[in-house]
Amino acid sequence: MPEQTPHVDETAAPGLDTALADLAGSGTLLVALDFDGTLAPFADDPGQVGALPGSWAAVLTLQRAARTEVVLVSGRPLDSLARVSHAPDDMSLVGSHGVEWRVDGHDEAALTDDERARVARIGAALDAVGERFPGVVIEHKPAGHGVHTRRVSAEVAAQANAAASQAAHDADPQVLERGGKDIVEFAVRHVTKGDAIARLRELRRADSVLFAGDDVTDEDAFRVLGAGDVGVKVGPGDTVAGYRVADPAALTDVLKQLARLRATR
Known part of the structure; x- marks a missing residue:
């Protein structure tokens, strides 16, 4: 039986299929993702969360694709993000809303x-x-x-x-x-996820960016996205993102679709 192609629910996110197809055809692609409430459902114990298996499989596929970089951008401290995500050593991480970095020679954490x-x-x-x-x-x-x-x-x-x-x-x-x-x-530092996305775009010379997040703090990242970028709000709440999906499980289909398109371009 042929493998079914993941398909984004156009009722929840009209136009997202087309936007993902366009994004997959870009040159250098930055895929920046919040963790809690985006890749992983919330839990009462923040130390016991984990990314949904389907989303994480798509993330790893994207990480292996040519001219594609995945970065987890979280409000969590960097060590906590690394621990709960189980991110491989070669995956870039940004913690504490952009204060802490584990990005190829751009590690930053020291305070005055x-x-x-x-x-x-x-x-x-x-x-x-x-x-x-x-x-x-x-x-x-x-x-x-x-x-x-x-x-x-x-x-x-x-x-x-x-x-x-x-x-x-x-x-x-x-x-x-x-x-x-x-x-x-x-x-004590006035740094936002928007600052982090803008800097990552410059460091990686990204032609296009996908950012997905669920929280109020993710709005700063959505605001710095430009033409050709894709912002996906996960869950309810006011947003400036161009697209919305219902929950982390719905984001799984988005990531699977992008991974498939990017891997076969």
């Missing part, structure tokens, strides 16, 4: 002494908030901290987020606050 001191002050203030709200998890990252509220009610989450915001800004008036799905993050 002043930045490290700021991170420590903010972390201590947020730890005190976490003690007041059982179920709220404070995640410490190299350039900031995340306040996770997935395990608590909406009412408790709102209270905890307000308290965390007050505490973080009292500890460091210059802190960058950004919200996401069941998380509010407080960082």
